[in-house]
Amino acid sequence: MVRAENVSFRYGAGQPDEVAALFDVDLRVAPGEYVAVIGPNGSGKSTLAKHINALLMPSSGRVVVAGIDTRDPDRVWEVRQAAGMVFQNPDNQIVATVVEEDVAFGPENLGMPPAEIRRRVKEALEAVRLLEYSQHAPYALSGGQKQRLAIAGVLAIRPRCLVLDEPTAMLDPVGREEVLRTVRRLNREDGIAVIHITQDMEEAAEADRVVVMDGGRVVLEGTPRQVFARADLLRELGLEVPQVTELAQMLRADGLDIPPDLLTVDELVAALCPS
Numbered sequence: 700m701v702r703a704e705n706v707s708f709r710y711g712a713g714q715p716d717e718v719a720a721l722f723d724v725d726l727r728v729a730p731g732e733y734v735a736v737i738g739p740n741g742s743g744k745s746t747l748a749k750h751i752n753a754l755l756m757p758s759s760g761r762v763v764v765a766g767i768d769t770r771d772p773d774r775v776w777e778v779r780q781a782a783g784m785v786f787q788n789p790d791n792q793i794v795a796t797v798v799e800e801d802v803a804f805g806p807e808n809l810g811m812p813p814a815e816i817r818r819r820v821k822e823a824l825e826a827v828r829l830l831e832y833s834q835h836a837p838y839a840l841s842g843g844q845k846q847r848l849a850i851a852g853v854l855a856i857r858p859r860c861l862v863l864d865e866p867t868a869m870l871d872p873v874g875r876e877e878v879l880r881t882v883r884r885l886n887r888e889d890g891i892a893v894i895h896i897t898q899d900m901e902e903a904a905e906a907d908r909v910v911v912m913d914g915g916r917v918v919l920e921g922t923p924r925q926v927f928a929r930a931d932l933l934r935e936l937g938l939e940v941p942q943v944t945e946l947a948q949m950l951r952a953d954g955l956d957i958p959p960d961l962l963t964v965d966e967l968v969a970a971l972c973p974s
């Protein structure tokens with residue numbers, strides 16, 4: 700679905716103030732897979748995300764999305780249709796004054812016939828559970844609802860992959876949970892691949908795979924269990940591990956015989972109180 704091969708990128712390449720942001724990054728995301736990307740600030744996560752959406756082109760290496768090389772100037776819109784992007788700030792993604800018009804924006808730009816646009820808008824709003832807000836003003840929605848609206852706007856172009864760049868960072872816990880539940884359902888029920896950049900380790904723990912970036916490189920990659928078992932390395936990078944994992948690792952350091960790679964409360968309970 701998404702293949703980044705040996706991608707290096709420099710902002711302002713060739714200028715005296717150029718900034719090298721990615722070095723030889725390889726990333727593969729299979730159709731329907733849910734991948735979390737974590738890493739400290741400035742590690743290149745957003746830069747990588749923008750490559751998947753053809754907002755940035757590699758300085759060297761290549762990115763292929765749904766079989767299309769993002770550097771192909773004739774197919775940029777196909778790339779953006781295949782991989783829809785949602786950003787951190789919900790307010791920056793609103794383009795219309797009525798919810799349903801906001802969702803219609805993408806399909807309208809693709810020149811779809813009005814009947815098809817209406818069908819897609821309804822379907823996308825249903826998918827994020829906002830259909831009853833069709834006639835509302837986007838600005839009056841809560842943060843979580845606004846992010847679900849942003850997701851609906853992307854869904855209306857029927858992407859095969861969602862790229863979410865810290866979509867919950869500005870939300871309260873309720874909004875976070877709404878957005879996560881929506882993304883999880885789209886992944887599991889509709890098979891949409893998800894690349895979810897997050898600072899929240901509890902969120903990352905729910906992915907099929909976690910990719911850890913530091914200094915513009917992928918430094919660790921594996922299942923959440925494999926990655927969070929490396930709490931030592933993550934702490935060196937200034938990252939946390941999920942709270943349950945941390946507690947389990949502390950108990951283990953105190954001599955309790957429990958595995959170092961627990962991810963859920965249920966697993967911890969089972970390890971402490973074997974039946």
Ligand SMILES: Nc1ncnc2c1ncn2[C@@H]1O[C@H](COP(=O)(O)OP(=O)(O)O)[C@@H](O)[C@H]1O
Nearest residue numbers: 710718720738739740741742743744745746747
């Ligand atoms: N528009 C830009 N111009 C110059 N440098 C940038 C720009 N955007 C990001 N950078 C630099 O690229 C590096 C990676 O940034 P970014 O991809 O935003 O990291 P992250 O999303 O992990 O915080 C950082 O050193 C950052 O300062």
Ligand SMILES: [Mg+2]
Nearest residue numbers: 744745746864
């Ligand atoms: Mg970022």
